[in-house]
Amino acid sequence: QQQVKQSPQSLIVQKGGISIINCAYENTAFDYFPWYQQFPGKGPALLIAIRPDVSEKKEGRFTISFNKSAKQFSLHIMDSQPGDSATYFCAASSAAGNKLTFGGGTRVLVKP
Amino acid sequence: DGGITQSPKYLFRKEGQNVTLSCEQNLNHDAMYWYRQDPGQGLRLIYYSQIVNDFQKGDIAEGYSVSREKKESFPLTVTSAQKNPTAFYLCASSRSGFSNTEAFFGQGTRLTVV
Numbered sequence A: 001q002q003q004v005k006q007s008p009q010s011l012i013v014q015k016g017g018i019s020i021i022n023c024a025y026e027n028t029a030f031d032y033f034p035w036y037q038q039f040p041g042k043g044p045a046l047l048i049a050i051r052p053d054v055s056e057k058k059e060g061r062f063t064i065s066f067n068k069s070a071k072q073f074s075l076h077i078m079d080s081q082p083g084d085s086a087t088y089f090c091a092a093s094s095a096a097g098n099k100l101t102f103g104g105g106t107r108v109l110v111k112p
Numbered sequence B: 001d002g003g004i005t006q007s008p009k010y011l012f013r014k015e016g017q018n019v020t021l022s023c024e025q026n027l028n029h030d031a032m033y034w035y036r037q038d039p040g041q042g043l044r045l046i047y048y049s050q051i052v053n054d055f056q057k058g059d060i061a062e063g064y065s066v067s068r069e070k071k072e073s074f075p076l077t078v079t080s081a082q083k084n085p086t087a088f089y090l091c092a093s094s095r096s097g098f099s100n101t102e103a104f105f106g107q108g109t110r111l112t113v114v
Helices: none
Strands: A004-007 A010-014 A019-025 A030-038 A045-050 A056-059 A062-067 A072-077 A086-094 A106-111 B004-007 B010-013 B019-025 B031-037 B043-051 B054-057 B064-066 B076-078 B087-094 B103-105 B109-113
Touching (some): A004 A086, A010 A019, A019 A086, A019 A106, A030 A062, A045 A062, A045 A072, A072 A086, B004 B087, B019 B031, B019 B087, B043 B064
Antiparallel strands (some): A019 A072, A030 A045, A056 A062, B004 B019, B031 B043, B031 B087, B064 B076, B087 B109
16 A cells, blocks of 8 residues: 555656656645655655645745645755756655655656 | 765675675664665665664565664664565664654665575
8 A cells, every 4th residue: 555656757857947746645644744865876865844734845946835635745846957867755754653654756857 | 974874785695595784873863764665666664663672563574674782773684585685775764753853864785686
């Protein structure tokens, strides 16, 4: 059972464009939604995270939009750069849980 | 430098052998985790430990074992009972549970069965 569904699996965007990755979750107890960025052969690194008490969070060119009623959240990468080419994972966790549930990942390629 | 160190980076295992992957952290984190990464499937939790001398099974614990004798160390043994061990293994740590603090990942160990 996949509790966090992520789409698309891969994404190609031109430099300067907007990358959008979507995630949907099922467990209404989830209350922490981080996004991780992973480069080939490396471990994931926390990019940005949001809690359900806000609908949007922005850090530089990265923005999370959160829709609690729809149980969906998304990552927007503005002004995409070739250095943003990586795999992005959404994830979710609950205060009562001790684990992070990951989506399947999205491989983003930014063409110069 | 503070962080998580996984070793080795690459590991080759023969059929029927047990192998142990090392994970060490100097962040003074209480919680440590092992994840398995397969192409297109995201990360799946194998085992986790919130405190020394205690650990819990994750979603795919069969064929794996762990120990937590020291706060800074959380080795993972892939046993011969694991039917498909070829994967990228990631160790992580956090000050407490995932929902409260940032999790830090190591650089991973790529295990291949030959």
